[in-house]
Amino acid sequence: MKRSNLIALAGAASVAVLGLSACSSGSSGSGGGDGLTIAFLMPESNTTRYETFDRPLFEAKVKELAPGSTILYSNANGDPTQQQSQLESVLAQGPDVVVLNAADSVQGESLVTTAASADVPVIAYDRFIDNDDVSYYVSFDNPVVGQLQAQSLVDHLKNDLGKTSGDLLMVNGAPTDPNAAQYKQGAHSVIDKSGFSVVGEFDTPNWAADDAQQWVEGQLGTIDRASLLGVYAGNDSTASGVIAALSGAGITPVPPVTGQDAELTAVQRVVAGTQYMSVYKSIKQQAEDAAAAAVALAGDSEPTSATTTDGIPATLLTPVAMTAQNIADTVIADGVYTSEDICTPELQAACTELGLS
Template sequence: MVRAIASLIFVALFLGGCTAVGPSGAGAERRIALLLPESKTARYEAYDRPFFEAKVAELCPECEVIYANADQDPAKQQQQAESAFAQGISVLVLDPVDSSAAVTIVAAAQSRKVPVISYDRLVGNPELAFWISFDNEKVGALQGKALVEKLAADGFSSGSIVMINGSPTDNNSRLFKKGALSVIDGSGFTIVAEFDTPDWSPDKAQEWMASQVTQFGDSLVGVYAANDATAGGAIAALKAGGVLPLPPVTGQDAELTAIQRIVSGDQYMTVYKDVKLQAEIAATNAVALLNGETLVGLSEDTIGIPTTLLTPVIVTIDNIMETVVAGGFYTVEQICTSEYARACAAAGIQ
């Protein structure tokens, strides 16, 4: 009987080591949920998820990451959150499909005493534990600045621009647009039409851009596209419409296909954001919350939430080596496939 009691005590202590005291003070599984919004933008599945999971595994080998992608469906993301709660998560890292609709997810987390980190896109809720993103208004300002300066360098002081914004349900889209307009307004260039792209869909951006080519044709001097996916749609429509030479087109996210379009001259610029650093900060803070730590942001707290906003960087053909290659985002071999080898050599990318 003594041996049996001793064995039971050992088992209890061993099992106790497999749980952690959560923020509520009760025993909780060491499970972290990562809910991402969509897969049309390449970064989420290719970078955010693996970087996040790798950092959690490094800091907390016994932790489990519960992952789901909502495919741009807010109702689906709500269901994924409920599933994560049912699996006993202790921390939720949420990149919302719809920033307003996701408030209900945060409320459900609060009722379960599960702290929420808002990842990339800000959820409109003051009770968040942390927000990690980039300075999204600055992203838009960088895009607008690059476009206006490129047009000026090409000899234009006025002309027609079309504006392809992001998804209307993404709060970041509003910030990108605000930043871009802070530069474009008053620059001498006129925005003749603009479009809020549902779901950030490149197909919908392409369809809309095709109608603008029909209406404005060669009179367009520039295209503001909020990210690389919509830029790709816009460029496809311009080419199909026979617009030559292509006007400068902006982008964001430094997707590999966008970098290659920049090399070939089809896209003028993109914005490089260190997604690895973003994902690792989110993972580090998620593990810290598991351990009952209080989080502190590295940026000015203007919304009552500990916040870290990382710095975005303009990428053109002139600094690909110093940005996405030096940062380990891509190798020269990945960029300079046989189709782009000659253009790479001409640009000194080697």
């Protein structure tokens, strides 16, 4: 379905609220019902959300809307060549629609073209793909994510710690992820006018914690540690590497570090005080919106969209800055985690102080 066929779509996307269903292994579904075949291709596994949340939530919503559907799932593990092979494999199985989170933004454009040549519509999931043949895009307002991260860091330094100048490091996301560039853009729009100085900046391949850790360790050998006030980390995986480097170097207390995705281990670090914040994004909304759009496209209907991105019908969901003060109102209130999930024995005292247990 071409962009021109969908450009006039407008209206708010409606997302149903469902409980988490058990995820399938490989392809799932066995005839009957609507009999749709939907491919769900994810980019990497360094970010735990894809396996833990996106996949089971997407599959559960598809099964509710179109019982008996088959879902062809693959994760590229950060390898664009592997994702190309995965796409070719699912196209050979005749899917009705492909939901694609591209491992590489440039290669993603050619993958969409390949699918279009097979007359299979593509939904760009989470990461934008700049190709007119994309039928729909669902994600979050990515520049706002970066703004939330940076503003939380700057406000904490100024309002809570009384700092007005000093040094920051920026550990950004993968250079192959177009979202990472938007997060970085949003962060710079805040940091560049904050009065704080960025003394080092790094784009982390595949969002890998080990690469983030190694880079920060190298920086700690060259910068003035006493002037380092905080670290902008693009997501929770890179944050874990940053915190490991800072802790391993004996820097105590660990200066404030940002994150994104509200992974369980990150929420626990926020409770413990070793990570200052994360950005909570309702993956449930995103996965279920994509599932509804996939079922619509598979049935030759048009998905509803709230806006457009570069002319492609899109739904951009709203992210939320999560700190220790609003854990109860975000991930716990939305049923992502329970207080029992978060509050391990070693965190009980901190959880009690925060009113989480």
